[in-house]
């Protein structure tokens with residue numbers, strides 16, 4: 082195993098999430114960051130393979146050997162096979178980082194026979210480095226392990242430690258599934274604009290740019306969401322008329338509460354043995 086100044090990192094699965102992670106790691110190596118990269122992936126995107134080779138990464142090597150950290154970014158249903166193909170990289174001192182939904186620290190420990198495990202939940206804006214990844218670490222993890230994991234998750238965007246694993250179902254329902262709620266908002270806003278008389282493509286462009294622009298403004302601004310909302314709301318104006326409907330007792334809050342509760346419930350069901 083190499084020193085933690087230049088940790089030996091093995092990524093298993095370079096699809097959407099794994100690809101976004103490893104592209105960030107390639108950039109880090111180009112900026113002089115010390116990472117020794119190995120990637121296991123049955124179907125490499127050619128551009129990614131070239132980028133990896135340009136920084137000395139090793140792709141699908143026949144020889145294994147314990148790594149400092151093994152990152153699993155395959156679909157949960159292919160985890161058993163992926164665990165087999167990565168077994169030779171996992172020794173007693175190896176940290177395991179999983180971004181796979183629904184697999185608990187206990188599941189990972191049972192299959193892989195290790196204790197230093199971090200379970201993370203990213204979201205799709207991570208593909209452009211604007212996501213948020215929440216993670217929970219096993220009690221065997223040290224502060225150094227968490228620091229390394231946070232560093233490795235940074236290419237996906239913000240990173241948030243979570244205190245207890247039971248909260249990962251809520252995290253899944255809020256930030257994991259959350260981008261879909263926002264995309265739906267854009268879809269519904271466009272459909273309503275069209276129903277009110279706008280030409281379809283115009284309505285779609287207005288809705289898309291409004292949702293994307295509001296999100297970007299919120300990320301760039303120091304102000305919180307409520308302050309930004311108040312800044313577009315003049316008393317007695319048009320926005321206020323809409324917010325009176327959205328903030329009514331039967332408005333957006335109870336609807337979203339039901340939706341998020343349903344997602345959290347489903348996450349708990351999927352996490353139970355045989356729940357898929």
Ligand SMILES: NC(=O)c1ccc[n+]([C@@H]2O[C@H](COP(=O)([O-])OP(=O)(O)OC[C@H]3O[C@@H](n4cnc5c(N)ncnc54)[C@H](OP(=O)(O)O)[C@@H]3O)[C@@H](O)[C@H]2O)c1
Nearest residue numbers: 094096097098121122154155156157163180181182203205
């Ligand atoms: N995408 C998201 O928004 C999101 C959000 C939160 C969590 N996650 C989690 O992230 C994980 C990955 O999701 P994804 O969307 O990135 O999936 P994905 O695009 O399908 O990527 C998985 C990659 O792993 C490869 N693979 C399959 N079996 C393998 C093996 N035995 N060894 C090495 N590589 C293998 C797949 O190759 P093939 O295509 O050839 O099978 C694929 O390229 C999932 O567990 C998901 O729960 C994703």
